[in-house]
Amino acid sequence: MDCCLSMQKAAEYNLKMHPMWQGPLAVPGGDRQSPIDIVVRKSVFDSQLKHLIADYDPTTCQQIWNNGYSFLVEYDDTTDKSTLKGGPLQDKFRLCQFHFHWGESNAWGSEHTVDRRLFPAELHLVHWNSDKYSLFEEAVMEDNGLAVIGVFLKVGKRHDGLQKLVDALPAIRHKGSVVEFTKFDAGCLLPNNTEDYWTYHGSLTTPPLTESVTWIVMKQAIEVSHDQLAVFRSLLFTSAEEEVQKSMVNNFRVQQPLRGRTVRSSFSPFLKESPSDQDDQHTH
Numbered sequence: 001m002d003c004c005l006s007m008q009k010a011a012e013y014n015l016k017m018h019p020m021w022q023g024p025l026a027v028p029g030g031d032r033q034s035p036i037d038i039v040v041r042k043s044v045f046d047s048q049l050k051h052l053i054a055d056y057d058p059t060t061c062q063q064i065w066n067n068g069y070s071f072l073v074e075y076d077d078t079t080d081k082s083t084l085k086g087g088p089l090q091d092k093f094r095l096c097q098f099h100f101h102w103g104e105s106n107a108w109g110s111e112h113t114v115d116r117r118l119f120p121a122e123l124h125l126v127h128w129n130s131d132k133y134s135l136f137e138e139a140v141m142e143d144n145g146l147a148v149i150g151v152f153l154k155v156g157k158r159h160d161g162l163q164k165l166v167d168a169l170p171a172i173r174h175k176g177s178v179v180e181f182t183k184f185d186a187g188c189l190l191p192n193n194t195e196d197y198w199t200y201h202g203s204l205t206t207p208p209l210t211e212s213v214t215w216i217v218m219k220q221a222i223e224v225s226h227d228q229l230a231v232f233r234s235l236l237f238t239s240a241e242e243e244v245q246k247s248m249v250n251n252f253r254v255q256q257p258l259r260g261r262t263v264r265s266s267f268s269p270f271l272k273e274s275p276s277d278q279d280d281q282h283t284h
C-alpha cells in the first residue's frame, strides 16, 4: 500500500468526520496555508538566520487537557517567564501550549514532511508575540503574531523526558478531560541540534487557520519508543458520554500548496551531512 496515498486518505477521512472540520472557520482562505512539504534542495540557505533561544521556565506549566483533537500541555502565559527569541524572529514570543499530531501507525502522522518523507508524529510548541500583542487571542489574528516550533518524532529508543507526559495521558483519555500537570520543561522535547531548522510563513493547521505563524521546523527529529506513541493512540476523540468511542489518531491536516513561498534554512543543504544526520534519513 502506498504510504502517502493512504495517509492522504486517512487525513481526508478525518477532515470529513471530525467535528472540528465542519464549521465555517475550517475553510482555508489564503495563500500561506500550512502544513507543507519541505523540499530540501529548494530551500534557501540564509546565513542571517540566528540561533534560537528557547528559555522555558518549568514552573509555568499548568495543565494537560484532551481538547477532542489532540492533547494540549498548557503554560501560564501572563508573564515573560517562558519565551522564544532569535532564529528568524525579531520579537520575543511567549510559550502558551504544546501538542502533537500523529498517525494510526508509525508510517505517517506528521503534518510537515521533508522531501515527502513522513514521520509518525510531530510536536508543535506554540508561542505568541508578547512584544507586539497582549493576549494570544489578539496575536492569533495578526501577521507575525505566532511562532510555532515543529519537531518530528521518529521511532527508536524511549524518550525519558516525554515519559512524564505519557504517564499523565490515561487520566485525560476522553475529550474534555483536564488534569493538573506541573513543572514540565518543554525544552526537554527539543532535539539536541536546534541550530539547523527550516523557516517559512504559514498558518495554523487547525481552525481558525489564520496566516499568523512563523514556522520553525527542526531538521533533527527526536526519538520516542513505539510504546510511547501507542499511548498517544489510546486517547479518544470522544467524550465519556458518547456511545461510539473513536480513537485519537490521524489528527493532522492535509498538506497545502506552497504558492510561491520561500522556505529558508539556517544551514546549507549542499554541505555534506554528518554521519548522524545520514542515520536520521533512514529510520522511516
Ligand SMILES: [Zn+2]
Residues within 6 Å of the ligand: 099, 100, 101, 124, 205
Ligand atoms: Zn499543531
